[in-house]
Amino acid sequence: MNEEPLDTILELDGEERFDYFLDTVIEERDIWILVNGDNRFLKIVSDDDVAYLPVWPSEAFAAHYAGDTDNLSPKRLTLPEFFNKWVPGLTKDGLDVGVFPGTDDTLWIMSPADLKKDLQDEMASL
Template identity: 50%
Template sequence: MSDNELKSILELDCEERYDFFLSAVGEEKEVWILINSDKQFLKIYAEDDGFEYLPVWPNSEFATEYAKNAKELTPKSISLPEFFEKWVPGLMKDSIEIGVIPGLDSDIWVTPPTELQKDLQEELSNF
């Protein structure tokens, strides 16, 4: 993916980025997160709203772009079966939402893990 393509997707509004994410993950069958050297995943606390979320991306380029100023973070791929079987229940248990493709603006599509799973499964039925 070129830098221009990446930038144009990041400039979309959060709903358009969410739709792009569903389509891209439906094709690639993996979700990307960021982890630190201790293998702990990045989660962000939304102070204004008082909740935590796991930022996710459809490929490593988006995750790398997000973490370009944080040297200790590296992209990690999670297969969709693993995401559905392990991550969704774990995030639900820990009350952590999912933030889909943080963009260049401050808006982000935040959704419960079960809702993202439902949307992804619906997207997968199109393939």
């Protein structure tokens, strides 16, 4: 993937990035997060005090978000791993999911269970 499509996709609004995320994750069967050197995942707290795990549809987008920071690197989660381990864990910890942060201020934040349901609904419609 070269920089132009990456930048073009990142400039989409939150809803368009959400749709792109669903399509790509269904096709690739992976979700990407960022972790630090201690393998702790990136958690962001919004201005509204909503804590969430940002997720991306590919390694390239996660790496782009991390930028030049040495302490964050992309980590792949398979869909079964996300469904079976991460959704229950995030739910237990009271964390939402921020789907595909981009260059604007819009971000689709939802419960892990809702993201799982949307992904499963998309897979069922194939």
